Amino acid sequence: MDSTCGSTKPNDDRIKRGWINGFIGVVIFSGSLPATRVAVMEFDPVFLTVARATLAGLLAVCALVLFRERRPVRNQLLPLLIVAMGVVVGFPLLTALALQHVTSAHSIVFLGMLPLATAVFGVLRGGERPRPAFWLFSVLGCSLVVVYAIAQGLRASLQGDALMLCAVLVCGLGYAEGAKLSRTLGGWQVISWALVLSLPLMATLSGFYAPPSFAGISPQAWLSLAYVSVFSMLIGFVFWYRGLAQGGIAAVGQLQLLQPFFGLALAASLLHETVSPGMFGVTVAVIACVIGAKRCAK
Template sequence: MIRNDTTASANGWINGFIGVLIFSGSMPATRVAVLDFHPVFLTTARASIAGLLGLILLLIFREKRPAKDQLLPLLIVSLGVVIGFPLLSAIALRYITSAHSIVFLGMLPLTTAIFGVIRGGERPKPVFWLFSLAGSLFVVGFAVMQGLTASPEGDILMLLAVLICGLGYAEGAKLSRTLGGWQVISWALVLSLPLTITAGLFLLPDDLSGIHSEAWAGLGYVSLFSMLIGFIFWYRGLAQGGIAAVGQLQLLQPFFGLTLAATLLHEQISSGMLVVTVGVIGCVAASKKFAR
């Protein structure tokens, strides 16, 4: 039994790590896409594309429809990670850089762990919360040092995005234990299809000739990887290794994301960003030990 639990935990961390790697490209890709696409259209387009792919997967594997008691959790997942987080973060990226937004994602482990307790029934050790809170304080401290008056709209939107995303992560992970990881995100996307397709067609730009190839590539990445493939690994990892425990891997996302932002978008990475990143990464190993 212990061996099985250890194996499941190890697999959970591996799947969670792959999910984090995939999600790390979301903010830079979104930043590029919103230069040519309206944030609301981008949100509906990425969800529509991923939803159609998810529907195809469900039909190919002949998955059973969710039970009635699973519909509300799926709706919460849809509102949290299919619509809420992508929309709020896309709008925020009109006010702040992707590098700045990525650092805010360091708060996701704390919000995910909190909702893991509320919705998933998990009970991490008290010391775990100290390290999880320390990682989040690094992020908040960085935002304060940068001066919140520079773009209060962008910062507030990212905080709201992180909060609703944490709820969607925890709810989806709990549901994955009975429904399956890729099935959860696929059904959540399918439930959103009537809204996202309708809104996407209504908001479709009149002239697509002015859309640069980089923006199309950004849309493709957030549709295929950020909205579907990443969640297949992420929800599986959370279900196998624990929501609060594996959720701490999100503290690594700023490091990978900042690297991509500097490499692909040539954004300036300040020393403060690096200090915050090192600090939150240091909290991963410490919090992992006390997650259970």
């Protein structure tokens, strides 16, 4: 078989479904940072993190009971805890803290690094072995984002950028671990059980960090909280983990390079944030990288 990128391979319905599910998940996730940016203007970032996890956890409990899903076995508990620490607690909290220092448009550019992080953890935790050319495209996309962030350094917040970098790392680990686990447990079941494991702590902290009064909270802030709770924390992962499991963690993970494009469009249209030509150019460039990475993933 020809091993060069773009060689003809038999159609694989499972892989196609993986890319479709992954794309739907990315579209849903694209609204997360703009919505978080709106919410943290009126909610404490810690409260926002635990409240969204609590609301999503309650929905997950209802779904698991309704469909009478079997409980995870003992050797699945540690991976579920890693998923919970990565995507239920770590990424939401770190991004919420970062968005107190940077705009959602600036933070979205950092998401261009997430596919590389996911691919690395896919190799370490999922046992995948993409071609060398895949890493070339993945590293190129990541490098474009890093160079742009450095170029913005004098005007951006070092603290905000550091928080976003940490968020990307823990999220990549959570994505890869959840995708690996979803092969045996199921896509929506993984995020649901991770939310359930986190629910006692998240519900307790929600009461502890709740503001004295919710009077004066705007409808936009409430809608943003609802979005990140229902869509970003639960529904998006139903499609995302299924896509990663079907199409491959490293390969489908490159779809995250499209997330900045959708996110920047939302930031500009809904939040009226400025999207500079340089920011747009970086986004277009990393989108081009996903095409090459997809062709060379296996």
